[in-house]
Amino acid sequence: MQRITSPTVTSVPGFVAAGVAAGIKLSSELDLALVVSEVPCTAAAVFTQNRFAAAPVVYDRTVLGFNPMGIQAVVINSGCANACTGTEGMANARRMAEMVERALGLEAHSCLVMSTGVIGTQLPMEKIQRGIQDAAAALRSAGGSDAARAILTTDTRPKTAGVTVEIGGARVTIAGMCKGAGMIHPNMATMLALICTDAAITHEALDVVLRRAVEVSFNAVTVDGDTSTNDTTAILANGLAGNPLIDDPASLAFAAFEEALTAVCIDLAQQLVRDGEGATKFVTVIVNGAKSDADARRAAKAIANSPLVKTALYGGDANWGRILCAVGYSGAEVDPDRASLFFASKQAGLDWLQVVDRGQPTDYKEEDAAARFAQPEIEIRVELGLGEGHATVWTCDLSHEYVNINAHYRT
Amino acid sequence: MQRITSPTVTSVPGFVAAGVAAGIKLSSELDLALVVSEVPCTAAAVFTQNRFAAAPVVYDRTVLGFNPMGIQAVVINSGCANACTGTEGMANARRMAEMVERALGLEAHSCLVMSTGVIGTQLPMEKIQRGIQDAAAALRSAGGSDAARAILTTDTRPKTAGVTVEIGGARVTIAGMCKGAGMIHPNMATMLALICTDAAITHEALDVVLRRAVEVSFNAVTVDGDTSTNDTTAILANGLAGNPLIDDPASLAFAAFEEALTAVCIDLAQQLVRDGEGATKFVTVIVNGAKSDADARRAAKAIANSPLVKTALYGGDANWGRILCAVGYSGAEVDPDRASLFFASKQAGLDWLQVVDRGQPTDYKEEDAAARFAQPEIEIRVELGLGEGHATVWTCDLSHEYVNINAHYRT
Numbered sequence: 001m002q003r004i005t006s007p008t009v010t011s012v013p014g015f016v017a018a019g020v021a022a023g024i025k026l027s028s029e030l031d032l033a034l035v036v037s038e039v040p041c042t043a044a045a046v047f048t049q050n051r052f053a054a055a056p057v058v059y060d061r062t063v064l065g066f067n068p069m070g071i072q073a074v075v076i077n078s079g080c081a082n083a084c085t086g087t088e089g090m091a092n093a094r095r096m097a098e099m100v101e102r103a104l105g106l107e108a109h110s111c112l113v114m115s116t117g118v119i120g121t122q123l124p125m126e127k128i129q130r131g132i133q134d135a136a137a138a139l140r141s142a143g144g145s146d147a148a149r150a151i152l153t154t155d156t157r158p159k160t161a162g163v164t165v166e167i168g169g170a171r172v173t174i175a176g177m178c179k180g181a182g183m184i185h186p187n188m189a190t191m192l193a194l195i196c197t198d199a200a201i202t203h204e205a206l207d208v209v210l211r212r213a214v215e216v217s218f219n220a221v222t223v224d225g226d227t228s229t230n231d232t233t234a235i236l237a238n239g240l241a242g243n244p245l246i247d248d249p250a251s252l253a254f255a256a257f258e259e260a261l262t263a264v265c266i267d268l269a270q271q272l273v274r275d276g277e278g279a280t281k282f283v284t285v286i287v288n289g290a291k292s293d294a295d296a297r298r299a300a301k302a303i304a305n306s307p308l309v310k311t312a313l314y315g316g317d318a319n320w321g322r323i324l325c326a327v328g329y330s331g332a333e334v335d336p337d338r339a340s341l342f343f344a345s346k347q348a349g350l351d352w353l354q355v356v357d358r359g360q361p362t363d364y365k366e367e368d369a370a371a372r373f374a375q376p377e378i379e380i381r382v383e384l385g386l387g388e389g390h391a392t393v394w395t396c397d398l399s400h401e402y403v404n405i406n407a408h409y410r411t
Numbered sequence: 412m413q414r415i416t417s418p419t420v421t422s423v424p425g426f427v428a429a430g431v432a433a434g435i436k437l438s439s440e441l442d443l444a445l446v447v448s449e450v451p452c453t454a455a456a457v458f459t460q461n462r463f464a465a466a467p468v469v470y471d472r473t474v475l476g477f478n479p480m481g482i483q484a485v486v487i488n489s490g491c492a493n494a495c496t497g498t499e500g501m502a503n504a505r506r507m508a509e510m511v512e513r514a515l516g517l518e519a520h521s522c523l524v525m526s527t528g529v530i531g532t533q534l535p536m537e538k539i540q541r542g543i544q545d546a547a548a549a550l551r552s553a554g555g556s557d558a559a560r561a562i563l564t565t566d567t568r569p570k571t572a573g574v575t576v577e578i579g580g581a582r583v584t585i586a587g588m589c590k591g592a593g594m595i596h597p598n599m600a601t602m603l604a605l606i607c608t609d610a611a612i613t614h615e616a617l618d619v620v621l622r623r624a625v626e627v628s629f630n631a632v633t634v635d636g637d638t639s640t641n642d643t644t645a646i647l648a649n650g651l652a653g654n655p656l657i658d659d660p661a662s663l664a665f666a667a668f669e670e671a672l673t674a675v676c677i678d679l680a681q682q683l684v685r686d687g688e689g690a691t692k693f694v695t696v697i698v699n700g701a702k703s704d705a706d707a708r709r710a711a712k713a714i715a716n717s718p719l720v721k722t723a724l725y726g727g728d729a730n731w732g733r734i735l736c737a738v739g740y741s742g743a744e745v746d747p748d749r750a751s752l753f754f755a756s757k758q759a760g761l762d763w764l765q766v767v768d769r770g771q772p773t774d775y776k777e778e779d780a781a782a783r784f785a786q787p788e789i790e791i792r793v794e795l796g797l798g799e800g801h802a803t804v805w806t807c808d809l810s811h812e813y814v815n816i817n818a819h820y821r822t
Contacts, residue, residue, distance in 0.1 A: 049740065050736060050739035050740045051738070051739040051740070051745035051747060052735050052736060052738070052739035052745070052747050052750075052770075053739075053747075081732070083732065083736075084732055084735055084747075084767065084770060084771065084772065085771065085772075086748075086770055086771035088771075118732065119730075119731075119732020119733070119735070119736065120731060120732045120735075120767075120772045121772075229732075229735075229736050229739060307718065307809075319530075320530075320531060321492070321494065321495055321529065321530020321531045321640075322530070324463050324495055324530070324531075324640075325461060325463060325494075325530065325640050327462070327463070328461035328462040328463035328464075328640060329460065329461045329462070334462035334463070336462060336463050336464075336495075337497075339463075356495065356531075359463075359495060359497055360495065360496065360497035361495065361496075361531045361532075398718075400811050
């Protein structure tokens with residue numbers, strides 16, 4: 001497996017893309033992206049669990065339900081989420097797809113739709129229409145970076161990742177883009193990701209591998225614990241790599257594809273956290289020795305979502321009591337007399353410092369803990385001493401800037 | 412039922428109290444409170460659900476388990492939580508109780524202990540010893556207000572409440588004090604409350620009525636969703652009012668006592684929220700029409716705990732999409748096409764404004780919503796249209812000041 005330098009979705013053979021300014025955002029920034037494959041693709045997607053799923057989520061679920069092997073385009077707008085928009089919003093999501101299909105001469109139900117931005121306002125359909133025409137005219141094989149910029153909201157930079165991997169003698173490319181910033185949370189949260197590949201793979205295998213990869217990447221990051229109405233991670237596979245068809249989850253080819261896709265997803269997910277709203281620290285939370293992986297996940301997420309832990313991280317205060325406290329209310333099985341806690345900042349060359357040994361503080365030096373918490377990259381490790389359960393979750397701190405950004409998002 | 416003016420725990424006949432500066436806090440503030448009844452009391456308590464329950468919680472559970480009718484004193488220190496302190500911490504909690512029992516000539520196992528403050532450091536037992544001696548010497552029938560000040564941490568003001576109520580021809584007094592500030596959350600979170608009454612009531616009835624009152628008061632408020640290691644709400648009933656013994660939960664006397672105790676608990680709980688760390692707004696979240704009360708509670712708490720909702724409240728931004736979004740991921744049963752949303756600020760004379768009608772925005776004027784969100788007291792009401800389930804939860808906003816306070820709490 002090899003990382004691609006400056007990867008974009010158009011690093012993948014057979015894909016073209018464009019990003020244009022359609023005027024959906026008040027600024028003149030790019031706000032509409034179009035990604036198109038030369039040939040119909042096999043597609044799969046993972047969607048938000050939010051009960052107020054936005055119109056494009058409902059639309060895509062339906063389309064993928066009956067046409068998972070005939071997807072050829074994805075249109076994405078920022079600036080308006082088309083969520084909580086009722087029947088008009090549903091009609092607009094469908095019309096957006098139809099506009100693309102018409103502009104490109106594609107089959108019906110071959111275009112997926114994603115939207116992100118403010119909730120509760122209708123899409124400006126005339127601007128969308130013009131934007132789609134402009135984007136269709138601008139499609140090119142170097143258009144991936146414009147597309148990656150056009151899907152951003154409060155993100156400060158585009159997020160892309162890509163690898164190539166040898167499968168059955170063929171060179172397969174996997175590359176993607178995503179947007180995040182606020183409302184990033186496990187189980188998908190105002191987070192859009194589109195991954196393209198030229199692998200030949202069945203719909204069933206693609207669905208399985210995407211779910212597995214999302215579980216350990218996008219579902220293992222959290223900025224503020226909020227789960228949005230629009231979250232979508234979709235993958236399109238156009239089969240042009242010419243590899244033997246991947247269809248058996250027990251095969252070596254599947255394993256190679258899974259490893260590569262997971263690497264792309266983790267790369268994108270970590271970029272989401274690093275660019276979390278107001279984030280000043282990148283924090284890895286590791287929980288080992290839990291009764292089960294699910295318990296480990298609960299404990300790790302409770303730490304990662306605790307406002308008290310996150311503000312302490314922001315302040316560089318190695319307040320380990322708050323970390324154990326979060327584990328204690330997480331719902332995970334805990335024996336206080338077995339729990340141990342460690343801090344590190346590997347990137348700064350500071351190895352694991354044990355601050356709690358089976359429920360009681362060690363005689364560590366406060367300055368050693370403070371040195372780790374002062375770094376921009378911090379690792380927190382909890383050993384529960386109860387079993388084999390493990391989880392890793394990535395998060396960021398809670399800063400003044402987070403409050404600034406979110407107190408006045410709409411204004 | 413009548414509210415008491417300037418209530419304190421010593422408003423209750425038969426109780427004396429003191430608050431002293433024992434030097435546990437770095438500042439010279441009061442940090443040790445002692446509350447004592449002339450005669451042994453029936454007692455009950457509700458404790459934190461956190462798996463890392465602090466030593467005083469473990470101690471009090473044990474004592475109440477075998478001596479619920481012989482409690483005569485409560486000692487409370489701030490500045491050190493005696494949590495995550497292992498066997499030494501357990502021994503210190505027991506020694507604190509024994510010091511009080513010795514100083515006052517009380518029976519063994521007649522004193523409860525509460526601690527609040529930093530987690531993971533041992534109690535300074537010499538200072539505690541001296542503080543207990545000073546407090547024992549200072550006990551007086553007007554000492555309730557000193558006691559209320561001595562239990563505070565980052566609180567900006569003492570919190571007390573009290574009522575009198577006629578039960579079976581006798582005048583019964585119920586009065587209490589509490590501390591909160593950060594880490595306030597349903598299911599009890601670095602929140603200590605002590606309520607005293609002169610009612611004559613059985614231990615069984617007292618236990619039932621306290622649990623019910625806590626459920627709709629302390630467990631219905633949230634500042635940041637964190638649940639601490641030390642939370643305790645305890646009640647002592649000395650029986651001096653001379654009312655006929657309250658023992659039957661189906662009796663009128665029980666109902667009168669429950670109403671009065673609930674009023675005291677709600678008063679205290681709302682004071683906790685108003686004094687939440689950095690709070691600038693007091694927000695009432697009401698959910699009606701849920702499938703069940705439990706579902707309504709889930710939805711209300713998801714709204715109240717969402718950092719995105721709380722920062723929007725801070726900014727005065729009537730961002731209703733975030734509110735519905737929180738309902739959508741709360742786990743409550745939701746039909747998007749039936750959910751409606753209303754804002755009000757009753758205190759400012761601004762009645763309910765409907766912003767969402769069965770899943771879709773109404774044509775309300777943004778300035779009308781903004782006018783409500785600009786007020787210091789805001790009501791949010793969600794109608795789910797699915798059943799009879801109801802919940803009310805109180806919360807505050809998430810401000811820059813919250814980040815300031817918590818980024819450097821220990822330093």
